[in-house]
Amino acid sequence: MMAVLKRMFPPSSCVNDAAESAESTEGGARAQPAPPLRRFAMDSLARREHSFVELQRKLRTKYPDASFDEIDAQLGRLRDQGLQSDARFAESYVRYRKSRGFAYHHIRSDLLGRGVSESLIEANLFEDDEDWLPMAEALVEKKLLSESDLSFGSKSHLRLQRFLDARGFPPRVTRRALDARFTR
Structure with missing residues (x-):
């Protein structure tokens, strides 16, 4: 069985996972394989965008033996190439x-x-974004589907106020969204 596999896939045609296959350059020399730090950072960026600090933290956790300068140099190259922004x-x-x-x-x-x-x-990000009020009103409507007591200062009113505050809505948006639904 091994003989058949060796004939089908000679060692020279296989790609080694430890060292990336490198394409030939104009001078005939082969490019250096990507270091593990760079590969891990690029894999992370392929999944979603990351901030510079997020990638630093991930790399320091994954590669505790790597120096901070080495990590910063790799991330700097990614930033310079436009891969991280x-x-x-x-x-x-x-x-x-x-x-x-x-x-x-x-x-x-x-x-x-x-x-x-x-x-x-x-x-x-803008604090006075026109999207905040419609978002807050939609959340209030969704949360009030089964509420019967819609008086100002009621338990449901205070609960919704805390909910909107926790979601990060500015106080004036929270007040306007709740005033539209609760009677004083």
């Missing part, structure tokens, strides 16, 4: 979290925790 990450993260019903304060806190700069956050 905090701006792209911030844009896609804001869009995703808004689609999941989260608002300004929550998304802003998440981005800061992921190492995104203030300037990128301000460029992609």
